[in-house]
Amino acid sequence: NLSDEQYRQLVANLRQKSEQLEAELSRRSAEFRTLSEPITIEAVQQLIPEDAALIEFILYKPADIKARQWGKDHYAAYILKSSGEPQWVDLGEVEPIHKAAFFRFTLALKDKKDAFIGNTDDIKQTGRQLDELLMQPIREKLGNINHIIISPDAQLNLIPFAALVDENNRYLLETYQITYLTTGRDLIRLQLEYSHKQPPVIVANPDYDKPGEPTTVAVSNTRGINQLSRGVDMSFRALPGTAEEAKVIAPLLSDVTLLTQSQATENAVKQLQSPNILHIATHGFFLKNLPRVEPDNSFGLISENTQQNTPIQENPLLRSGLALAGFNPRESGLDDGVLTALEVANLKLRGTKLVVLSACETGLGEIENGEGVYGLRRAFALAGAESLLMSLWTVSDEGTKELMIKYYQRLLQNQGRSEAWRQTQLEMLNSQDYQHPYFWAAFVPVGDWTPMEY
Known part of the structure; x- marks a missing residue:
């Protein structure tokens, strides 16, 4: 059994050893050094092109502090450009968005007949309904952006955003280059460079x-x-x-x-x-x-x-x-x-x-x-x-x-x-x-x- 002083000294020694090992790993490995550094908004911003915006969706549960109870699930979006302060949009309750998002399953499973005869009227209507809830409030904050980098959350991972339809009856594909990330933090990881070792x-x-x-x-x-x-x-x-x-x-x-x-x-x-x-x-x-x-x-x-x-x-x-x-x-x-x-x-x-x-x-x-x-x-x-x-x-x-x-x-x-x-x-x-x-x-x-x- 260790005394309190011996225990504190043991913890201090282990912490020092851990820091030394991390420093050695950082010296030897660019990947470890990059991924172990604290991630800041400024660091992510530097990696966003001037013509692009990072859109991070999040599903959250609002709290009523006074009533001491949780509200219904909501979606929100954080918008980050290469400069300026982050912007935030509350997109409202999850349920109507999920109902509108069912268009993805309609698109994949029920519209094959329409697809093969070239009929796009119904799918444009449902794509417009989802866009109105999900992307239209965000577009108002994008300005002259032509590349959107999307990090979805929950069921939004299943949505092909390119097929959403804006207020001018145009697919988002026609206006934006669209790239997906699992998280905005991936922008840091993508800076690491490796060489391939074999052909395709x-x-x-x-x-x-x-x-x-x-x-x-x-x-x-x-x-x-x-x-x-x-x-x-x-x-x-x-x-x-x-x-x-x-x-x-x-x-x-x-x-x-x-x-x-x-x-x-x-x-x-x-x-x-x-x-x-x-x-x-x-x-x-x-x-x-x-x-x-x-x-x-x-x-x-x-x-x-x-x-x-x-x-x-x-x-x-x-x-x-x-x-x-x-x-x-x-x-x-x-x-x-x-x-x-x-x-x-x-x-x-x-x-x-x-x-x-x-x-x-x-x-x-x-x-x-x-x-x-x-x-x-x-x-x-x-x-x-x-x-x-x-x-x-x-x-x-x-x-x-x-x-x-x-x-x-x-x-x-x-x-x-x-x-x-x-x-x-x-x-x-x-x-x-x-x-x-x-x-x-x-x-x-x-x-x-x-x-x-x-």
């Missing part, structure tokens, strides 16, 4: 029914801690359209590694070492919350209060992921063919300039207020990817192929990653066959918007 990799059309081919290099078996959540009965059909997608993209890039069918394995993806571009065309999945499971209290050892307050402890990064070779039998060498978001977060992607996820619902994930989408979007950022292009719903094979060809062609012309996507969307909007936002609004650009280095 395309993963497409995995054989879900047969076990994937084992690779020559073994990766440690993480099936026990990273496997798909319990009680999930899910299987996928083949995606032959993604094979065609890969065929048309590969010639546009140089020295591409193409992984398809039984070679499109979880193990192969885990072995990647910072490819310049990683394009994955497969099924993605998003699972809803598990129901709360009561602990076994057969012997009456657990109090009723404890029983009622026992939540399910499961990492939400296990609730979303990508399906690869061997997914249906859950067999692929030492893996199970399921690349969970938790495993994605541990990929070696520092130096990867762009990840494209061309799949079903890959932009979705477990929603946690204040921390953005805790799914594949966040996982790829944690793995180090500079930018992502992610789908919010499944688009027709032909439509996706057209989008991707045009996007990569623009990237190769040294256009910025977000602006290249916007110009591709505008071209589709002005086309005869793909003018409906069902086609062009399904993908959202996340992260670094500047031109890529090849």
Whole structure:
């Protein structure tokens, strides 16, 4: 047992040692030094272009101090430009915004017929309703801004803002370049520069029914801690359209590694070492919350209060992921063919300039207020990817192929990653066959918007 004085001295010594180790890490690692420094509004402002504004949405619960009670959930937005004071807008109660936001599901699921006949009247009306609640109050404070950097919160993570319609009946796409971040703090992280270590990799059309081919290099078996959540009965059909997608993209890039069918394995993806571009065309999945499971209290050892307050402890990064070779039998060498978001977060992607996820619902994930989408979007950022292009719903094979060809062609012309996507969307909007936002609004650009280095 230590005396009070000895205990205080021990704590002081440990604190000093901690500070010394942090100083050494800062000296050796630019990344640690950058990410460990206190983040100030001024530091973030310096990273916002003059023609841009950062819009951070937040879901909050107002408090009535006098009545000592909480009000109904509200949305608010903080607006930060490259200079000047931050601005704040209360957008009102959550419920009407969420009702209007249902247009996203209408857009993805119910408007396919309208999309294929080119009818945009209904979707413009619903897009206008949401814009009136969400973006119109913000636009009044933007001035001459043409690039909006959006950090959504809660269900707003599911909204394609480009498809909202302003008071002049124009899609926001037609006025703004739009980039998404999981948080405004990502602007600090994006200043870190890494070099890629291998050429582009395309993963497409995995054989879900047969076990994937084992690779020559073994990766440690993480099936026990990273496997798909319990009680999930899910299987996928083949995606032959993604094979065609890969065929048309590969010639546009140089020295591409193409992984398809039984070679499109979880193990192969885990072995990647910072490819310049990683394009994955497969099924993605998003699972809803598990129901709360009561602990076994057969012997009456657990109090009723404890029983009622026992939540399910499961990492939400296990609730979303990508399906690869061997997914249906859950067999692929030492893996199970399921690349969970938790495993994605541990990929070696520092130096990867762009990840494209061309799949079903890959932009979705477990929603946690204040921390953005805790799914594949966040996982790829944690793995180090500079930018992502992610789908919010499944688009027709032909439509996706057209989008991707045009996007990569623009990237190769040294256009910025977000602006290249916007110009591709505008071209589709002005086309005869793909003018409906069902086609062009399904993908959202996340992260670094500047031109890529090849």
